[in-house]
Every structure is written in C-alpha cells, then in structure tokens.
Amino acid sequence: MAPMGIRLSPLGLAVFCLLGLGVLYHLYSGFLAGRLALFVLGDQAERAGPGGPDAAPGSLPEGTVDLRELLAVSVLAAVKGGEEVKRVRESNALNEKAKGKTREGAEEKMTSGDVLSNRKMFYLLKDAFPSVQINTEEHIDAPDKEAISWDRSIPEDIKKIIQPKKVPAESVTVWIDPLDATQEYTEDLRQYVTTMVCVAVNGEPVIxxxxxxxxxxxxxxMVNGGSNVKARSSYNEKTPRIIVSRSHAGKVEQVARQTFGNKTVIIPAGGAGYKVLALLEVSDKKQEKADVYIHVTYIKKWDICAGNAVLKALGGHMTTLTGEEISYTGSDGNDGGLLASINVNHKALVDKLPDLEKASHK
Structure with missing residues (x-):
C-alpha cells in the first residue's frame, strides 16, 4: 500500500503561515521587552547606587545610616515612650524611688514612667539602628529587653520636608531622655513633662x-533639613521674659534684673524640653512663652541635646554661659551653664550676663 501524503488546502496553508508568523512575533516581542527591562533596571541601579535616593529603607551600605530614617524612628520612639509615661501617671503606679543626689544636693527621683519609657525608646532605636551608639538617662537591664520593631515607614510630613542624608554610623550618637521633668511628674505637673531624642553627628546636634x-x-x-515648628515672629531683647529652672530661679533673677531692669519677667519652670518649647511658636495652650532660656548649674546632655538641635535648625543658639558650643561626645554632662535664644543677638546676651557664669560655679 502506498504511503499516504499530507495535503494542505490553500486555506489550511494560509492558517499555518499565520500561526508561524504569530509565534515569531511573540518571540521577538519578548526579546525586546527583556532588553528594555534590563536597560531600565540598569539605569535605576546607576542612579540610585548603593543606598542612593531611590534605595529602599534599610538597604544602605554597611556602616551607613540615613538621617531621615533616624529622624522618623526618633519621633516614633519619643511618642511610644510618652505613651508609657502617660499610662503610668494616669494609673498612679509611679513606684517612686530615689536614685541619688544632684551636685547641688537635691534628691533625684526615678519612677516606673522613667523606666518603662526608657526601655521602649532604647530598644526601638537599637533594633532599627544596631550599629549606632545610644546614650540614655536610665540603666538598661538585658533581661528586660523590649521586643519592639520599626516598620521602616517614614511619615508623610517628614517625607515632604526632609531629604535622605547618609552619614557613617560611627559618627552618630543618640541621646535619649525618657522622661524630662521627673520631679514635676511626681507632683502631677504634667505640662512640664516631655520625652526627647537627639541625634548628634561628630558631636554636633543635628536632629x-x-x-x-x-x-x-x-x-x-533637622539642622539644614527642616522642621515642623517655627520661631515666633517677635522677641523682646531689651526686657526679655527669661525662663529658668524652678529650683534655681533666685540665682538668675537678681542678675537678670540688674542687667535688664526691674520689668524683666522671670518664669520658673520644670524640664529643659519645656523651656526650649517656650522659645518657639507652638500650639499647646499650656505652653508659656519666653524670650531667653537660662540655666546656671551643671546639666546632663540628654536633657539639652534635643532642644539644642531644634534651636540650631531654626537659626537659634544654645551655648554655655560664656558662649561656647556644647559638644555631645565624651562626658554625659555640661558644666558651663546654659544660655538659649532665637532671633536675638546671642553674643550680646552672653556679654550682658557675665555674672551668671560665676553663679554657675557657686
């Protein structure tokens, strides 16, 4: 029997040819798409580079941190710590203890609010940036480690204002004050209480x-970055309202009145954070307003670093009483007193108040 042949009708032949052309077209299209994808990805990689502006959070080169990310997690840490502070105070479970005396002999207090806020803030920052040095007011016990993580999201208000900025992790020091104004906290003077985070780069406060x-x-x-707050439109340099520590108001009052006159107003207040906010335009109705902030005794750096950074970002100043910049490396305290101002001639203030520097050593 003769072998059977395959015959294609003219219509079948046309269909066969069309199918073949379709397969070739799809193969060629896929090849072009692949080449285009490689080109786009290569271009993005070249623009972004390792840790470049388009890089995803957490993908920075080893040993590098992004200050915008550090600002975002610092805000979250301060808020989370504040939640603990508020919860403890409202439940009246302070468990108040004495933890020593200040150089002036006043008793320093510690509460559950200090401890729990400190734990929350420290471990949140440490989990997000394990290679960064963190200095905090309260002692951290390893068995009390808090399991808390940052989801790497950056709030929209920070995204709109702050650009990414990479710095070596070894240049960064974070200062935490988990509860500023503990004395006032125990007295239920809630308006003075703050939680604070500061980031210093090579000893200079930047966040x-x-x-x-x-x-x-x-x-x-953030210094040279932006802020969510502004300085007030006007300040009084001739007869300023001066905000000072509640426990040292008398030392400042006499010198201030001799310098600026009897109309000078002295505002005793608790908490370094509260006093810095008094120099700014804030919406909190319980916040008093002042033109100058003066402190005449030794003060810890976690009390003042955040305020220093905020003032510096807004064009203000925080120095020792002799006008020297404060370094946020080395020891945890500042011996030279404190003079903080914004939108006034800071050097003129330093020159007008020479006796305050002497008062700081009495």
Whole structure:
C-alpha cells in the first residue's frame, strides 16, 4: 500500500503561515521587552547606587545610616515612650524611688514612667539602628529587653520636608531622655513633662525631637533639613521674659534684673524640653512663652541635646554661659551653664550676663 501524503488546502496553508508568523512575533516581542527591562533596571541601579535616593529603607551600605530614617524612628520612639509615661501617671503606679543626689544636693527621683519609657525608646532605636551608639538617662537591664520593631515607614510630613542624608554610623550618637521633668511628674505637673531624642553627628546636634505626652504634641527638626515648628515672629531683647529652672530661679533673677531692669519677667519652670518649647511658636495652650532660656548649674546632655538641635535648625543658639558650643561626645554632662535664644543677638546676651557664669560655679 502506498504511503499516504499530507495535503494542505490553500486555506489550511494560509492558517499555518499565520500561526508561524504569530509565534515569531511573540518571540521577538519578548526579546525586546527583556532588553528594555534590563536597560531600565540598569539605569535605576546607576542612579540610585548603593543606598542612593531611590534605595529602599534599610538597604544602605554597611556602616551607613540615613538621617531621615533616624529622624522618623526618633519621633516614633519619643511618642511610644510618652505613651508609657502617660499610662503610668494616669494609673498612679509611679513606684517612686530615689536614685541619688544632684551636685547641688537635691534628691533625684526615678519612677516606673522613667523606666518603662526608657526601655521602649532604647530598644526601638537599637533594633532599627544596631550599629549606632545610644546614650540614655536610665540603666538598661538585658533581661528586660523590649521586643519592639520599626516598620521602616517614614511619615508623610517628614517625607515632604526632609531629604535622605547618609552619614557613617560611627559618627552618630543618640541621646535619649525618657522622661524630662521627673520631679514635676511626681507632683502631677504634667505640662512640664516631655520625652526627647537627639541625634548628634561628630558631636554636633543635628536632629531633635521633643514630645509632650499629655497633650500629644511633638516638635521635630533637622539642622539644614527642616522642621515642623517655627520661631515666633517677635522677641523682646531689651526686657526679655527669661525662663529658668524652678529650683534655681533666685540665682538668675537678681542678675537678670540688674542687667535688664526691674520689668524683666522671670518664669520658673520644670524640664529643659519645656523651656526650649517656650522659645518657639507652638500650639499647646499650656505652653508659656519666653524670650531667653537660662540655666546656671551643671546639666546632663540628654536633657539639652534635643532642644539644642531644634534651636540650631531654626537659626537659634544654645551655648554655655560664656558662649561656647556644647559638644555631645565624651562626658554625659555640661558644666558651663546654659544660655538659649532665637532671633536675638546671642553674643550680646552672653556679654550682658557675665555674672551668671560665676553663679554657675557657686
């Protein structure tokens, strides 16, 4: 029997040819798409580079941190710490203890609010940036490690203002104050209480966060970056309102009145964070307003670093009483007193108040 042949009708032949052309077209299209994808990805990689502006959070080169990310997690840490501070105060479970005396002989207090806020803030920052040095007011016990993580999201208000900025991790020091104004906290003077985070780069304060737990108000700023707060439109240099520590008001009052006259107003207040906010334009109705902030005794750096960064970002100043810049490396305290101002001639203030520097050593 003769082998059977395959015959294609003219219509079948046309269909066969069309199918073949379709397969070739799809193969060629896939090849072009692949080449285009490689080109786009290569271009993105070249623009972004390792840790470049288009890089995803957490994908920075080893040993590098992004200050915008550090600002975002610092704000979150201050808020989370503030939640603990508020919860403890409202439940009246302070468990108040004495933890020593200040150089002036005053008793320093510690509460559960200090401890729990400190734990929350420290471990949140440490989990997000394990290679960064963190200095905090309260002692951290390893068995009490808090399991808390940052989801790497950056709030929209920070995204709109702050650009990414990479710095070596070894140049960064974070200062945490988990509860500023503990004395006032125990007295239930809630308006003075803040939680604060500061980031210093090579000893210079560049990020400041001040959070008021009982009014849910947060101020943040980055030097040469931006802020969510502004300086007030006017300040009085001739007869300034001077905000000072409640425990040292008398030392400042006499010199201030001799310098600026009897109309000078002295405002005793608690908490370094509260006093810095007094120099700014804030919406918190319980916040007093002042033109100058003066402190005449030794003060810890976690008390003042955040305020220093905020003022510096807004064009203000925080120095020792002799006008020297404060370095946020080395020891945890500042011996030279404190003079803080904004939108006034800071050097003129330093020159006008020479006797305050002497008062700081009495």
């Amino acid at each position: 400041g966060v001040i959070h008021k737990p009982f009014s849910a108000y947060t101020v943040w700023a």
